[in-house]
Amino acid sequence: MDKKxxxxxRFVDFAAKIALFCKELPNDFTGQYYGxxxxxxGGSAALNFGEALGTNTNKDYVYKASLTLKELKESRINIxxxxxxxxxxxxxxxxxxNELEQLIKIIATIIKNKIP
Structure with a gap:
């Protein structure tokens, strides 16, 4: 299977797990806000990664992958x-x-390898 x-x-599964997790958070102000x-x-990380796969240049790919990384790091702090x-x-x-840490390492490595 192609690694991409x-x-x-993995990103689709991650976004789905985030959605299911958020559904179960308490329905008070704090739970709603952080949820x-x-x-x-979490959803944006997956969607930005999907956009990165559709780019035509390394520069565009690095930009979208960087957005993906930013959203992953935001998700990590939130959790x-x-x-x-x-x-x-x-x-x-x-x-x-655990999945966030792995995805962050993968995307950071991809970005590092794409930058000339």
Whole structure:
């Protein structure tokens, strides 16, 4: 299987897991605020990665991949905040953080290798 499609599937799975996680957060102001932020940044990372796959130049690819990286890092901080305030399933948050760390390393490496 082509690695790009494997990575695309990982981003799709990640965004779906984020959406399902956010659905289960408490329905108070804090849960809604951080849930909405996480839903946007996690989904945006996947969508920006999809856009990166459709670019025509290395410069465009690096730009879209950089946006992907930014959204992943935002998601990581958001989940750490949710951890600190003990919102959401501990096991799911740890699983999401693990996947985030791996995706961040992968995208950072791709960007580094694409920059001349």
């Amino acid at each position: 499609f494997d990575l695309e599937d 909405n932020q996480l839903l946007r940044s 750490k905040i949710l951890n600190r305030i003990e919102y959401g399933s501990y096991e799911i948050k740890n699983s999401l953080l």
